[in-house]
Amino acid sequence: xxxxxxxxxxxxxxxxxxxxxxxxxxxxxxxxxxxxxxxxxxxxxxxxxxxxxxxxxxxxxxxxxxxxxxxxxxxxxxxxxxxxxxxxxxxxxxxxxxxxxxxxxxxxxxxxxxxxxxxxxxxxxxxxxxxxxxxxxxxxxxxxxxxxxxxxxxxxxxxxxxxxxxxxxxxxxxxxxxxxxxxxxxxxxxxxxxxxxxxxxxxxxxxxxxxxxxxxxxxxxxxxxxxxxxxxxxxxxxxxxxxxxxxxxxxxxxxxxxxxxxxxxxxxxxxxxxxxxxxxxxxxxxxxxxxxxxxxxxxxxxxxxxxxxxxxxxxxxxxxxxxxxxxxxxxxxxxxxxxxxxxxxxxxxxxxxxxxxxxxxxxxxxxxxxxxxxxxxxxxxxxxxxxxxxxxxxxxxxxxxxxxxxxxxxxxxxxxxxxxxxxxxxxxxxxxxxxxxxxxxxxxxxxxxxxxxxxxxxxxxxxxxxxxxxxxxxxxxxxxxxxxxxxxxxxxxxxxxxxxxxxxxxxxxxxxxxxxxxxxxxxxxxxxxxxxxxxxxxxxxxxxxxxxxxxxxxxxxxxxxxxxxxxxxxxxxxxxxxxxxxxxxxxxxxxxxxxxxxxxxxxxxxxxxxxxxxxxxxxxxxxxxxxxxxxxxxxxxxxxxxxxxxxxxxxxxxxxxxxxxxxxxxxxxxxxxxxxxxxxxxxxxxxxxxxxxxxxxxxxxxxxxxxxxxxxxxxxxxxxxxxxxxxxxxxxxxxxxxxxxxxxxxxxxxxxxxxxxxxxxxxxxxxxxxxxxxxxxxxxxxxxxxxxxxxxxxxxxxxxxxxxxxxxxxxxx
Amino acid sequence: xxxxxxxxxxxxxxxxxxxxxxxxxxxxxxxxxxxxxxxxxxxxxxxxxxxxxxxxxxxxxxxxxxxxxxxxxxxxxxxxxxxxxxxxxxxxxxxxxxxxxxxxxxxxxxxxxxxxxxx
Numbered sequence: 001x002x003x004x005x006x007x008x009x010x011x012x013x014x015x016x017x018x019x020x021x022x023x024x025x026x027x028x029x030x031x032x033x034x035x036x037x038x039x040x041x042x043x044x045x046x047x048x049x050x051x052x053x054x055x056x057x058x059x060x061x062x063x064x065x066x067x068x069x070x071x072x073x074x075x076x077x078x079x080x081x082x083x084x085x086x087x088x089x090x091x092x093x094x095x096x097x098x099x100x101x102x103x104x105x106x107x108x109x110x111x112x113x114x115x116x117x118x119x120x121x122x123x124x125x126x127x128x129x130x131x132x133x134x135x136x137x138x139x140x141x142x143x144x145x146x147x148x149x150x151x152x153x154x155x156x157x158x159x160x161x162x163x164x165x166x167x168x169x170x171x172x173x174x175x176x177x178x179x180x181x182x183x184x185x186x187x188x189x190x191x192x193x194x195x196x197x198x199x200x201x202x203x204x205x206x207x208x209x210x211x212x213x214x215x216x217x218x219x220x221x222x223x224x225x226x227x228x229x230x231x232x233x234x235x236x237x238x239x240x241x242x243x244x245x246x247x248x249x250x251x252x253x254x255x256x257x258x259x260x261x262x263x264x265x266x267x268x269x270x271x272x273x274x275x276x277x278x279x280x281x282x283x284x285x286x287x288x289x290x291x292x293x294x295x296x297x298x299x300x301x302x303x304x305x306x307x308x309x310x311x312x313x314x315x316x317x318x319x320x321x322x323x324x325x326x327x328x329x330x331x332x333x334x335x336x337x338x339x340x341x342x343x344x345x346x347x348x349x350x351x352x353x354x355x356x357x358x359x360x361x362x363x364x365x366x367x368x369x370x371x372x373x374x375x376x377x378x379x380x381x382x383x384x385x386x387x388x389x390x391x392x393x394x395x396x397x398x399x400x401x402x403x404x405x406x407x408x409x410x411x412x413x414x415x416x417x418x419x420x421x422x423x424x425x426x427x428x429x430x431x432x433x434x435x436x437x438x439x440x441x442x443x444x445x446x447x448x449x450x451x452x453x454x455x456x457x458x459x460x461x462x463x464x465x466x467x468x469x470x471x472x473x474x475x476x477x478x479x480x481x482x483x484x485x486x487x488x489x490x491x492x493x494x495x496x497x498x499x500x501x502x503x504x505x506x507x508x509x510x511x512x513x514x515x516x517x518x519x520x521x522x523x524x525x526x527x528x529x530x531x532x533x534x535x536x537x538x539x540x541x542x543x544x545x546x547x548x549x550x551x552x553x554x555x556x557x558x559x560x561x562x563x564x565x566x567x568x569x570x571x572x573x574x575x576x577x578x579x580x581x582x583x584x585x586x587x588x589x590x591x592x593x594x595x596x597x598x599x600x601x602x603x604x605x606x607x608x609x610x611x612x613x614x615x616x617x618x619x620x621x622x623x624x625x626x627x628x629x630x631x632x633x634x635x636x637x638x639x640x641x642x643x644x645x646x647x648x649x650x651x652x653x654x655x656x657x658x659x660x661x662x663x664x665x666x667x668x669x670x671x672x673x674x675x676x677x678x679x680x681x682x683x684x685x686x687x688x689x690x691x692x693x694x695x696x697x698x699x700x701x702x703x704x705x706x707x708x709x710x711x712x713x714x715x716x717x718x719x720x721x722x723x724x725x726x727x728x729x730x731x732x733x734x735x736x737x738x739x740x741x742x743x744x745x746x747x748x749x750x751x752x753x754x755x756x757x758x759x760x761x762x763x764x765x766x767x768x769x770x771x772x773x774x775x776x777x778x779x780x781x782x783x784x785x786x787x788x789x790x791x792x793x794x795x796x797x798x799x800x801x802x803x804x805x806x807x808x809x810x811x812x813x
Numbered sequence: 814x815x816x817x818x819x820x821x822x823x824x825x826x827x828x829x830x831x832x833x834x835x836x837x838x839x840x841x842x843x844x845x846x847x848x849x850x851x852x853x854x855x856x857x858x859x860x861x862x863x864x865x866x867x868x869x870x871x872x873x874x875x876x877x878x879x880x881x882x883x884x885x886x887x888x889x890x891x892x893x894x895x896x897x898x899x900x901x902x903x904x905x906x907x908x909x910x911x912x913x914x915x916x917x918x919x920x921x922x923x924x925x926x927x928x929x930x931x932x
Contacts, residue, residue, distance in 0.1 A: 006930035009923035013841075016919060017834045020912060026892075031916070033885075034908045035833035036866055041873035044881045167832070176888070720887020772881035 023178035025115075025386070026717065032167070033175055040772065043172045047773035049806035056089060056160040059812040065090055066804035068792045071767040071775040073808070074312040076797040081153045083315040084329050086810055088157025088184070091309055091326050095769040096161065097171040098305045099327035100181055101714055103191040106198065107131035108382070113179050114715075115385040123392060124267075126380050128202075129401040130194040132394075133427040138187040140429050147432045151186035154329040158184035172771055173715065192327030193433060197426035199300065200345045200459035203271030205540070206353045207420070208644040210490040212636065214260040215643070224646040224663075227486070227539040228531060230653045231579075233551045235462060235476060235523040236511045238530045244509045246534035250484050253498040257490035258355035261418050266353075266404045270644060275300060275742060276542045277344035278569070278735060279464040280522035280550055281472045283515060288559045292466035293751045295565040296333055296342025297744035299737045302711040304722055304777060306765030308333075308746045312794060313441065320441040321759060321793050323746050326769075330437040333748060335757045335793075338444045339467045340750035344523045346460035346476045349538035350425035352487070352501070354399045354494030355418050363405075363419065366397055367495045373398070397421040399494060421494055423501055428479055431457035446471040446514065453477045454507050462523035468752040474521040475512035476528040476537075480505045483536045505535050520554040522547065524735075543648055545575040545733040562749045562760055562788075569747050570786035571735040577608040577620050580652045584623075587680045594681055599688050599698060610703055610736075612729040617703040618695075621731060623687035624648065630683035634667040648733075655680075703729060709738055711764055711780065713771075721771050728784045736786075747788060759791035816847045820861035824917070828865060836862050836913070837920035844924035854925035855918040862917025866909045874902060 020031030033039040049067055061078035063086040068074065073090045077083035091099070104110050108126035110118035125131075141147040162181050174180055213221055277298040284290045300307055308323035313331060322334015333342045359365040365372040376396040381389050395402040399421040432455050439452035449465045453475055456463075460478025465471070481487075482503040492499040511529045513521060525542035553568050585604055588594050599619060606616020632645040645651075654661050655676065664676040674682075695701050704727040712722035730738030737743060748761035764783040768775040782789065794802050820843055824836040831838070840858035848854040874882050886901030889908070896904050 002930065006926040007923075009919055009926050013837060013916070013919040013923045016916060017837065020916075021833070028888075030908065031912055032833045034866075034870075034905070034912050035828070036869035036873050036909070037828040038833045040881060040885050041870060041877070044873055044877040044879070047878060718888060719891050720884045771884050772877060772879050774878045776879060 023176075028176040029178045032178075038167050040172055040175065042168045043175075043770055044772040046169050047768065047770050047775075051807045053809040053811065054089075054160075054164075055813055056085060056157065056810050057812060058156060059085060059810060063810040064797050065808035065810065066794070066797060066802050067806040067808070069803065069805055070310075070778075070789060071805070072310045072312070072792065074792070074794050074797070074802065074804075075314060077315040080315055080318070081149060083313055083318070084150050084153035085157040085160075087311070087313060087324070087329060088154040089161050089810065090157075090311065090808070091324065092158040092161035092184070094767055095305055095309060095326035096158070096181060097173040098714060098769050099158075099192060100184075100188070101173075102195045102327060103188045106134065106191040106194040108380075111382050111384040111390075113177050113385060116387055119382065119384065119390065122382055124403075125198075126382075126392065127394060127401055127403045128198070128422060128424065129394070129396075129427050130198060131191065132378070133429055134187055134190040134194050136429040137190045138185075141186065141190075141432060141434075144432060144435075146438070147434055148186075150329050150434055150438060151189055154189060155184050155186055171769065173718075176718075177715070189328055189434075192325060194426065196325065197459045199275060200347075201350050201424070201426055202269070204268050204351045204353060205270045205644050206351075206488060206491050207266045207268070208270070208638070208642055210257055210260060211641060211643045213257060213490055215641070216635075224650055225539070226650065228527065229544050229647065229649040231548065231649060232527055232530075232544045233548050234527045234530045235474060235547075236513045236529045236533070237516050237518060238532075240513050240516065242509075242511075242533065244506075246509065247482070247503075247506060249482060249535065250498070250502040252484035252487070253496065255493075256486050258493040258499075261355070266420065268403070270638075271347065271540070275345065276347070276525035276546070276737065278522075278524050278546060278550060278737070278744075279342040279344045279462065279474075280520060280554055280565070280568075281464050281466045281474070282554060282557060282560055282565075283472050283519045284470045286519045286554075286557050286560050287751070288561050289751060289753060291468055291470055291752055291754075292472050293560060293562055293565055293749065294335075294340045294342060294464060294466045294472075295569060295747075295749045296344070296464065297569050297737075297747045298333070298342075298344065299742055300745040301742050302709075302745060302764055304711055304713050304765050304771075305769035306745065306763050308763045308765075310761070310763075310767060310791070312792075314794070314797070318442045319795070321791055322748070323761075323763070329434060331441050332437055333746060334441070335750045335752070335759055336441065336443070337756055338469075338752065339449065339465065340752055340757060340759075341440055341443075341449065341463060341465045342748065343461035343463055345525055346462055346478060346528060347525050347538070347541050348460055348476075348480060348528070349483075349488050350458070350460065350481060352423045352492055353403070354397070354421045354423065354492045354499065356397060356402060356421050356494040358419060363395060366419070368398070369495070369497050375402070395419070397494065399423045399500070400427055420491070425458045425460075425479055425481065428457055431455055431479060433457055445469055446473060449473065450475075453510075462525075462528070464521060464523065466750075466752050468754050471515060472521050473512065473514040474523060475510060476523075477507070477510050477512075479507070480510065480535070480537065485536045486539065487536065489539050509535075518555065520551075520557075522550050522554060524550055540647065543576075543733050546735050546737065549573060549575045549735050562751050562758065565749045566747075566760065566786070566788050568735065569744065569749070572610040572729045572731075574608045574610050574617065574620065574731065574734060576624070576648065576652070576733050577606075580655065581608065581620065583656050584680055584684075587677050588684060590677070591681050594684065597688075600684075602698065610729045610731045610734050612702065612704040612727050614703045614729070615698060615701045617729070617731070618691060618701040618706040619687060621703070622691055622706065623684055626683040626686040626690065627651070627680070630666070630679050630686065631663060635663065707731070707738070708740055709743065710741060711777075712741070723777060723780055726780070726784055744783075747783070749788060756795065757793060759793055760788035761791050762787070762789045816843060816849075817857045817861055819843055819847070820858060820917075820921075821864055824861055824865045825869075828869070834916060836865060837916045840917050840920040841924035841927075844921040845928045848921065848925035848928065851922055851925055854921040858921025859914040859918030862913040863910050866913035867906060870906060870909045874905070
C-alpha cells in the first residue's frame, strides 16, 4: 500500500514521457515538438543562415559555398568529385526531408511513416515496379565508372549531413511525423528520378480506349479519337527534312487490341494534360543583342517545398547555374558560360498494358505464343506504422509487372481473372540520365548538346538549346519505343509476339531541328512532329492552344529582350475562347431566354484573357467543363463507363462544322433528341448555376477566386504549411498554365552572350525546405506578379557581384 | 523560494543539452532532496517548468524570422475546432504550459513521493 501511495506519480510521469515521445495515430509526439529546446522552435533557430565551417570526410580539397541574398548556394570546388559531394551536402541541408520523402513514395514505403492510410497508394507504386527498376538501374550504373563516381560523391555529401543531425536540428517534418532519416544511397537518387518518370510518363488511357472501341467501333474512333488534332503547330515545324534513313517499322497485326473480356476497369490515372510545360528560344535575328534568348517553364504539381532547388556549380571545366532536383546530382535546367537549355515533357505513349491469360487461379503461368510461360514472383513486404506487416506478391511477365487483375465478376474466363501487365519505359534500366545532365552542364556548343542527349532514357523530354555561337535547337529526346501505328492506343494482347514492343527508335533519329528558317524553336507538349515523321509516337498530346499561341507571338517578335520572353511566359490570352466563343455566343443570342442575361453580356464583353480579375474567364472556363460534360458524359463517361471524352479540339470542330452530329443528343433522355443549340444553352445555364452555388453573385466571380490556386505542403494534412487563394491568372490551355494545383514550377529566361549569360528566374517557393525559414516561400509573391529575379552567375568566387549573406566552408579536417 | 530558483536555473541548464523531458529529471531530483510537501513539490515544479518552457518559447517566437508559430498552431487549429478562435501564440503556449507544467509538476511530485517511500 505504501508502495502504491508513493510511486503512482512516478509511474504517471514515465507514462506521460513515453506517450508524449511518440506519435499516436496522426498526433505528433507532443512533448518533443513543443519543448522549445528540442522542438519546432529549434528549427526556427536553424533557419538563420550564418558562416560555418564543416568537415566532410574524404573531401580532396576545400570547397567554398557562397549563399547569395536569395539563399542560393554558389559552390566552388577544386574537382568534380568534391563538387558533387558538396552539392549533396548543400541540397540535403535545405531539403533532406523532401528528398527522402520522394524516395519513400517511389518505393512504396509511405506506410512506414504515415500508417495504413497510404497502403493502397504504396501497393500501386510497388506494383508498377519502380523500386525494383531503381535497384536494377543503380546496379547497372556500378559498371559505369563516371556515373558511379558522381552517385557515390553525391551520396557521401548527403550522408555527411545526415551524420551531423541531432534531435534538435532534425528537419521539422521528421519531428512531427516522428521518424528519422535513413542513410542516402545511389539507389535513392535513382528512386528520386523514378518519381519524375512516374509523374511525367505515368498515365494511361489504354483501357478506356479499349472500352470506347469495344462499345462504338473503329468508325467512331476515327471520327472522335483521331491521331492528330484539327488544329496544330507541331514542335518540329512542318517541312523540316528528316536527315536519316528510317529503320523498318514493325508491321501492324490484324487487330490492334486484345479481344475484349467485358468492360475493362482499372484504377490507373489518365495522362495528366495539366502536367505540361513550355519552352522556346529565339535566334539572334529576333533578339536585340543579336544572340539567342531561351525561356523555359515546366508545369508540375505545385508544392512546398518546391520540386526545384537553385544553385551554381563551379569546378575546373564547369560553371553552371540552374535548378536541380533535390536528391539528384547536377543541374537539370540551366545555363553555363556558353549555352543554355531547358526541358518540357514529350508525352508520347510509353506506358502500355497487355491483357494476360493465366493458366489457372494460381497465376503462375501465362499464355504466350501458343505455350505456357512462367511468371516471375516477388514477395513485397509493407511495414505499416502502428500495425503489422502486409505482404503482397508481384508477378512479372516478359512485358513487365502485372499491375492489375480484372475483377472476377466482370470476367468471362472461368479459371482465373485476366491480368494486365504493363510495359513502361520508366522501367528501362539502361542509359544514364545523370550523364546526360553531367555533359549538358559542361556543354560548349551544339555538338556537345547533341552528344549529351544520347545518354538520356526517360521521361522523354523536349530538350531546347541555345548557344552563344548563335545556334538554337530543339529535340524531343529519350528512349522511344518503335511501334506500329496505334500500338498501345488500346489494351494489347499479351499472348502475341506481334503486340510486343519490337525495338527502339534509334536515338539519333529522334525528331530534331536546328536553326529553322522561322527564327525560333518552341514546345508546349503538343505533337512532336507532323505526319511526315516515319515513326509513331502516340495519338494524343497536349491541347494545341498553348503551342499555337506561343508560336503566334514568337512569329511576330522582333528585337526581343529577356523581358519580352518573360511577358510571353505570363501571357493569359485564351486561344480556345477566341476559337469557339463567337460561335457559342451566336447560338445563345438566338435564345430569347438567355440573350438578355447580364452574364452573357459579361462574357461577350470579356477580352478573352484569363486575367486574375476577369469574370468572363470564370464563366468561360466553367462553361467549357459543363459543355464537355453535357455533350460527352452520356456516351463516354469516365466514371460510369470507364471511357474518356474526346478532346476539346474535336468538340470545337464538331460544334463549328457538324452542327447536327448525333453526339449533341443526350442519350439518357428517352423520346427526345436534343440539338446542338439546346445543349449549348443548357450547359451555359449549368455553368451559371455552378458559379452561383459556389461563389454567389456575379461580382464575386473573379477568375482568381474561382480557380483558387494553392500551393500545399507535400504532406496534405499540413495545411497550414501551404499557401491558399493565390491571386493569379492563367489556366490549363493558357501559356501561363496555372491551374488550381499545378503551374509553372520554375520560370527561367536566359540571354546567352560571348561575355557570359544573363539569367532570370524564380519558382513558387523558396530555397529552404524549412517551414520556419524566411526562404521557405519567399518567391511565391513575386511569382504571382509574374516577376523574375536576376540570377547571380559568378565567374569566380572572388567575383565582386557575389555579396554573399553567408559562407559555408567544407574541408576534410 | 530557493527550491523554485534552483528548479528554474538547473531546469534551464539541462534543457539545453538533454532530451525533451530533462527538466522533469531536475524536478524529480530537487524535490526528492528539498521537497517540503506533495502539493508544494507539484506546484513549484510545474511553475518552474512553465517559466522555463514558456519563457524560451516566447524568446524563440520573437526571434523567429518566419511565422512558424502560425504554421504550427495551424496544424492543431485545423483539426481541433476549439482552438480556432485563439491567436496562434496562444495555441502554442497553451500546449507548452500544459505539457511543460504537467511534466514538471508530476516529476516533482514523484521525487517527493519516492523520498517518502525510503523514509
